[in-house]
Structures are given as structure tokens and as C-alpha cells.
Amino acid sequence: MERAAPRRRNSLFKNISAKIAAIPMAFTALVVFLGGTIWTVVYSFTNSKLLPRLNFVGFDQYTRLWSTPRWLVSVENLAIYGVLSLIFSLVIGFILAVAMDQKIRFENTFRTIFLYPFALSFIVTGLVWQWLLNPDLGVQHIVRSLGYTSFTFDPLYNADIVIYGVLIAGLWQGTGLIMVLMLAGLRGIDEEIWRAARVDGIPTWKTYVFIIIPMMRPVFVTTLVLIGSGIIKVYDLIVAQTGGGPGGASEVPAKYVYDLMFYSQNLGQGFAASTMMLVSVIVIVVPWAYFEFSGRKAR
């Protein structure tokens, strides 16, 4: 008896400072991340309007969500933006990284130039490109003043192509980061591989496509996940660059969630929409985590 008590006290009070220091982390992990997520998912099955209420209505909010044109446009935009953003980020990032890896001069200058937009906020990015793509001010105006009066380039005022205008801005902000990651990947490849390929007389482009890129799979996967989880969060860029316009043609899910929760006071819809965002992240991240996990086990 006498021995058991102190031992138990010991295990509880062992590292007591460390446990106290861990309180913020425990709070964040359990209350905000885990608790908050479960809370939102649960309340997405209620008909909460102005205030969250536990009045369950089954999948009503989801049925309504998927029959709301604005949400459908948002999802479509995100899909287009997402796929193109992935492809272009990877391609441009890789090409720039390869060019940077040729023992060029002014490497630091180029890197500084490619990466500085990444330091800027999406608000600044969105505003700059709003001006550059403004037909009365930016690129269209300039080209027309050179004499090509029928030249038209006004993506932000054309509902059909507005999302490509956003893409130009998004790529401007983010490809520098991808380039840096790819460059780190390229530098991590053993010189011997290059020497061997040269000895075998394999052309440079073939070495890249068939040897280097497959070897850089982990880098590609990481950047893929990085871009992917960033795309789903796209919000500020739209707010600053187009405000969702013209006529709601550039809406995205994150903006839908925000507007329904904090403007339209339709919490249930907001929760359902944010849960759909969560689901899409799971669809991206879980296969990746599985890849990583199984890869580690095989090693």
C-alpha cells in the first residue's frame, strides 16, 4: 500500500514541468483541431441559422448545398484552378529549377526575383494583378496603344475566363517556392548519376525525363501535396482580385463558407460546405500518407 501510492503519484507528477508546458499543445490538438473538426461535422447535419442549434435534419444541408448554383460554380472553379495550378506550378517550377541548376551566373539574383512574390500576401498579389489585367489600365491598354486596337485581354471582366486571370496571379505568387523545392531536389541528386549518364551517351533531356524525374519522386509528391492543400484554401486571392465576380463567376468554396457563416447567417450551410472541403483534403492527403507510410515500411 505504502509503496503503491508514491509510485502512482510519481508517474503523474513525473516531468510535471514538461506536462504543464504541453498544455497549449494539448489544448490545440484536442480542443481546437480534433474537437473543432468534429463539432463542425456534427453541426453540418443541423439546420442552424444565426446560431448553432442541435436540430438534426440529416443530409438536408448537403442536398441543398449540391443544388446551389453558386456552390457548383465554386467547385468547378476550384477544380479548374486546382488542376491547372498543379500542372503549371510543377512544369514551370521544374523548368526554372533545371535552368537554375546549370551553374549559371547571377543565380542568387534570379532566385531572389523568382521567390520574392512568395513573401507577399495574397491580398497584395490579387490587387497587383487586378490592375495589370484591368483592360483600361494594364496589358490590354498597353497593347492597344501600340496600335493593335482590336487586341482584347480582359480575363477579370469575362465570366468565362476569369479563373484563368486568377491563375496567372496565383502562379506568380507560388511558383518561386516550387522552384526552390525542385532545385533542392535536383541538388540532392548524386553527381555520379550524371557522370554515368554522360558516359553512356544519354542526351541531357532524356536523363532528366527518365532518370532524374523518377528519382525526384519524393520532392514531386511533397510539392503536390503542398500545392494541393494550398489550393483548397484559396480565399484572399479571390477576395482581393475579383471579389468573386464578375457576377459570381470566380467564386471558390472557401469564400462560400465564409460568406454563409458570417454574412448570410446560414451556419448549417457553411458547416456543410466546410465539411466538403475537409473531405476533399482527406481525398488528397490520405493516399499520400499511405504512400509515405508504406514506402517507409518497405525500407
Next chain:
Amino acid sequence: MTAISSTNTNLGTSTGAEPRGAKPKKAFSRRNIIIYGTLVVAAVYYILPLYVMIVTSLKGMPEIRLGNIFAPPVQITFEPWVKAWSQACTGLNCDGLSRGFWNSVIITVPSVIISIAVASLNGYMLANWRFKGADLFFTILIVGAFIPYQVMLYPMVIILRDLGVYGTLQGLIIVHTVFGMPILTLLFRNYFTALPEELFKAARVDGAGFWNIYFRIMLPISLPIFVVAMIIQITGIWNDFLFGVVFTKPDTYPMTVQLNNIVNSVQGVKEYNVNMAATLITGLVPLIVYFVSGKLFVRGIAAGAVKG
């Protein structure tokens, strides 16, 4: 810029006529032209927006209306900068962007300090003082980094309201600490784990405890990683928009929110020069951090991005 690219293409055709297989020793080999051509074209795309903003912010409105946004200013004026800083209007308030700037300073400084303090303790604890359950918290934290903020936004509102700090500076500091935690904890944990264990063990043998080791040993030898964390946090918090909109009131809006309100307000004539000056002022802090920190910035984002 067009002049450069056209000379490049000229040289390209002339060297193309020469026999193949020439060693790329020459400055204008075809290989070099392709590489530098690509880089220069890309550099123009990246630099142009910044150039346009700087140039336009130094012009008067009549010059902007008549001219071309790529042309350098004929008459340099700093009036747009002054106006953006002290007179630009958001709604009925016309005290300029300075209010948002100071709000952002007031938000960023304590948020950076507290979030880094908390995260470095987490990392230290996870590296050296692990207890049962600690790894579970950490796993949830890392998984949580992928959850879209929108999912946790409203629960966070409720938590802050229950704590009585919704809409206040303290509330926003908590938000930044919470959502900055995954990446920073990971950063510190990896750094502290890589330190030689003997260091920690020797201190333990000498009788130093949790806090003593942290302040006397870990903190002094890990200053570089603290700088990296500061870079991540200063730029991240300064650039934040979503949390600013959701968790503050109009009086305490951070700079990004105020900037967006100034520029995208519908009333009045658009004063592009003032707007671009305002945008530049907002981007100045992270840009300075970026240019001053150089390689450390790259290290910061790489640390944040690569090793998940």
C-alpha cells in the same frame, strides 16, 4: 526588356548556323541562350508587377490616365504615398493606412513572440521530455495542419467567446498561436532532436531541470532556428487576411484587411497611384524581411514545406 530578348533571338539564329557539338564554353552558345532566355523571360514576369506598382505610385493621376503603366514617371511625386499613409478612406474613416499598419504591428509582435515561445517549448518537450500521450498530441497537430481553416473557424469563434476574448487582440494572438503551432512545433522538434543527446544528459546529471535546461542550454544554442521561425511567423501573420477578418473588429483590422477595403471600395474615383502606394506599403514589411534574411528565408520555407 524587349530589346534584350530580340538580340537573344538574333544571336540564336546566327549560332544555330554554326556546326553542332561546339563546347558550351562560349558565352553565346545556343545552350546558354536558351537557359538565360528562359530565366530572363521568367524574371520579367516576376518583376513586372512590382515595377508597375513602384512606377505608378510615383505618378500623378493625370499622368496615369494619359500614359502607359510601364512608362517611368515623368514627374516624380511622393504625394500618393503620403495620401495612402495618412488620408486614404475606408468607409467614413479617412485616417489612412497608418491605422492598419499600427494594428498589424500590435498584432504581429506579441503573436510572433508567444507562438514561437509555445512552439519551441513543444518541440523541446517532444525531443527531450516525452511523456505518454505527447506523441498523440503531436500526431493530431500535424494531421490538423492539413485541415482547412474554414472547418475550425466557427468552433474557434465559440472558444474565444467563451474565454471572453473574441474580437480582442488577445483572441487573435491565441488564434495565431494555435494555427501556427503545427509547422513551428515540427520545426523545433526536428531541430532539438538533431542536437547531441549528451548535451541534455550532462545537464541532467548536473541537476538541471526542465526550465533550466531550456533557458540556459537549448535557447542559446538554437538561435538560428528561432530566426527561421521568426521569419515564417512575421511574414505569415503580417500577410494574414482570413483571421483578421473573422477575429477582429473594424477598429482593429490588420493592414491587409484595411488595404483590401481601401482599394476595393466602390465609391469614388479610383486613385490608382494612391492604391498602389498603399499596396506597396503593406508589402514592405514582408519584403524587407525577405531581402534581409536571404538564405534563411529559403531555409524557413523549405523546413516548413519539405519534411512533413
